[in-house]
Amino acid sequence: xxVAKKTSKNEATIYIKASIxxxxxxxxxxxxxxxxxxxxxxxxxxxxxxxxxxxxxxxxITEYEKVFKMNVSYFEDEVVFQQKxxxxxxxxxxKGSVEFMVCNDKSCLPPAEVSLxxxxx
Numbered sequence: 001x002x003v004a005k006k007t008s009k010n011e012a013t014i015y016i017k018a019s020i021x022x023x024x025x026x027x028x029x030x031x032x033x034x035x036x037x038x039x040x041x042x043x044x045x046x047x048x049x050x051x052x053x054x055x056x057x058x059x060x061i062t063e064y065e066k067v068f069k070m071n072v073s074y075f076e077d078e079v080v081f082q083q084k085x086x087x088x089x090x091x092x093x094x095k096g097s098v099e100f101m102v103c104n105d106k107s108c109l110p111p112a113e114v115s116l117x118x119x120x121x
Contacts, residue, residue: 004094004120007084011052012120014083014094016041020076023104028060028073029081035068037101037111041083048092049120052084074103087120094118 002016018026031038041055058080060073085094094116101111 002116002118004118006087006120010087012049012085012087014085014118014120016055016081016083016098016116016118018075018079018081018100020078020102022077024102025061025074025076025104026079026100026102028075029055029057030060031072032070035065035070035072036103036108037099039081039101040099041081041096042099043083043094043096046092046094048089049085049087049094052086055081055083057081085120092120094120 001019002014004012004014006012020026027036027038029039029041043051058075060075062071062073064070065072097113097115099111099113102109
């Protein structure tokens with residue numbers, strides 16, 4: 001799920017929440033190559049807004065995973081990512097997508113991509 005909240009007349013924060021089924025986890029944006037697919041946010045360019053910095057995430061759980069032979073960072077239950085934007089127009093829609101991979105202790109599902117369109121009012 002997602003929502004935008006204006007923080008000032010010309011700034012807003014986009015909150016993107018992933019609710020994760022029990023026993024499963026989604027990976028951090030900050031993974032080294034050679035492991036699972038990291039979470040990647042892509043925002044469509046627009047004259048209505050400018051991205052401010054990178055998409056931020058809370059502190060992840062980091063553990064060694066034998067399958068990948070490396071430390072990986074992930075989230076369980078629920079995670080909220082945040083993207084700040086500078087508005088060039090009072091109302092707009094922030095469009096883009098998120099690519100992610102979910103795993104449990106036995107297997108991983110193929111990476112998936114979900115489209116986003118977040119209204120900013």
